[in-house]
Amino acid sequence: MSLAAHRGQGVVRPAAAVGATEAVAPPAVYVGLVTRAIAFAVDAALVQLVAIAVAGTLALILSVVSLPDQLDGVLVVLGSVAYGLWLVGYFVVFWSVAGQTPGNRLFQIRVCRAVDGAAPGPGAAVLRFLGLILAALPLFAGFVPILLDNRRRGVHDMLAGTVVVQAPAADP
Amino acid sequence: MKAPVESVLRTGGAIGAAVTRPVVRTVNGAAAAALDAVLRSRLSGDLVERVAASPLAGRALRGALGGPLVEALAHDLVRYRVADRLLSEELVEQTTARVLEGPELERVVHAALDSPTVERLIGSAIQSRLLDETVVRLLESDDLWLLVDEIAQSPAVTAAIAGQSASFADQVAGGVRARSRSADAWLEQRARRMLRRRPAPSAGSGSG
Numbered sequence: 242m243s244l245a246a247h248r249g250q251g252v253v254r255p256a257a258a259v260g261a262t263e264a265v266a267p268p269a270v271y272v273g274l275v276t277r278a279i280a281f282a283v284d285a286a287l288v289q290l291v292a293i294a295v296a297g298t299l300a301l302i303l304s305v306v307s308l309p310d311q312l313d314g315v316l317v318v319l320g321s322v323a324y325g326l327w328l329v330g331y332f333v334v335f336w337s338v339a340g341q342t343p344g345n346r347l348f349q350i351r352v353c354r355a356v357d358g359a360a361p362g363p364g365a366a367v368l369r370f371l372g373l374i375l376a377a378l379p380l381f382a383g384f385v386p387i388l389l390d391n392r393r394r395g396v397h398d399m400l401a402g403t404v405v406v407q408a409p410a411a412d413p
Numbered sequence: 414m415k416a417p418v419e420s421v422l423r424t425g426g427a428i429g430a431a432v433t434r435p436v437v438r439t440v441n442g443a444a445a446a447a448l449d450a451v452l453r454s455r456l457s458g459d460l461v462e463r464v465a466a467s468p469l470a471g472r473a474l475r476g477a478l479g480g481p482l483v484e485a486l487a488h489d490l491v492r493y494r495v496a497d498r499l500l501s502e503e504l505v506e507q508t509t510a511r512v513l514e515g516p517e518l519e520r521v522v523h524a525a526l527d528s529p530t531v532e533r534l535i536g537s538a539i540q541s542r543l544l545d546e547t548v549v550r551l552l553e554s555d556d557l558w559l560l561v562d563e564i565a566q567s568p569a570v571t572a573a574i575a576g577q578s579a580s581f582a583d584q585v586a587g588g589v590r591a592r593s594r595s596a597d598a599w600l601e602q603r604a605r606r607m608l609r610r611r612p613a614p615s616a617g618s619g620s621g
Contacts, residue, residue, distance in 0.1 A: 273601055275596035275600055348586075385604075388605070389604060389605065391613065391614055
């Protein structure tokens with residue numbers, strides 16, 4: 242099907258073809274719920290593995306350093322903030338810089354702006370992440386539109402103006 | 414009185430030798446030329462062939478091999494270090510190079526490999542206890558494992574293993590990707606059917 246977006250929206254081209262002529266732009270293939278969920282699970286596993294490794298190392302260090310008990314609460318708050326920043330930073334940085342997280346790359350999919358196919362900016366990436374949380378809160382109901390929308394967009398995609406397309410790996 | 418006689422005799426002998434030496438040389442040259450002519454002649458060739466084909470030659474050879482000649486020959490070969498001298502000459506190297514480069518060796522090897530005898534010999538060698546013992550000893554030797562370690566750690570082998578692992582991971586990931594995309598299409602179809610919605614514009618893949 243043509244890249245002309247449905248419902249009066251813009252045109253999506255694969256990032257490699259942005260700036261190229263219309264003739265060489267292959268049609269984008271929007272990615273469905275299952276693939277995106279597995280790719281997200283891979284990313285979640287990566288994020289948690291790193292967080293656990295770092296937290297374990299810090300806990301070992303703190304176990305040999307005697308700190309006042311009053312600092313425990315501060316450390317918990319600091320750890321939570323650091324975890325939150327790491328979690329948000331992981332997705333925002335990967336989406337905005339490459340359009341792909343490691344999990345996306347494994348499954349050869351890419352997040353891009355619906356309008357021009359470029360990687361979303363940092364603002365759009367933050368908005369998309371917040372939309373992701375919002376979509377998950379009502380028993381993941383915010384992801385149901387992926388099954389019904391012609392461009393397979395969830396609530397977070399609609400909020401950030403993004404789509405998820407297939408991005409086959411370039412031949413070596 | 415003796416001295417003049419001896420002097421005369423010596424002088425006479427010297428004169429005689431001086432006169433006869435050219436004659437003897439000429440006669441020797443003529444004899445050598447005659448011998449060459451005889452050796453080149455067809456008659457002498459025929460004679461040699463007849464003698465070689467006759468029972469006399471066989472009897473002579475048997476007699477020589479049965480007599481003390483062989484022992485004497487072997488003794489002299491050792492005594493005069495013939496083998497050492499031959500090996501020290503370039504002749505051996507030249508001969509070896511000629512044999513290795515020539516087509517004869519290849520022909521002989523091909524003929525040997527094609528022969529059923531060699532096949533039988535190889536079969537019996539494989540089934541022999543000697544081979545089993547050799548393999549056991551080889552496996553017990555530390556040098557073999559050192560060699561195996563060296564080969565296993567060589568860049569070529571590690572690169573090949575890494576390449577195989579990467580291609581295996583790619584293969585697995587490709588399989589998971591294909592299945593997840595089929596699942597995408599299947600789930601979407603079910604959801605649309607359940608909600609009585611029209612199928613996706615591009616069936617299955619949901620391509621835009």
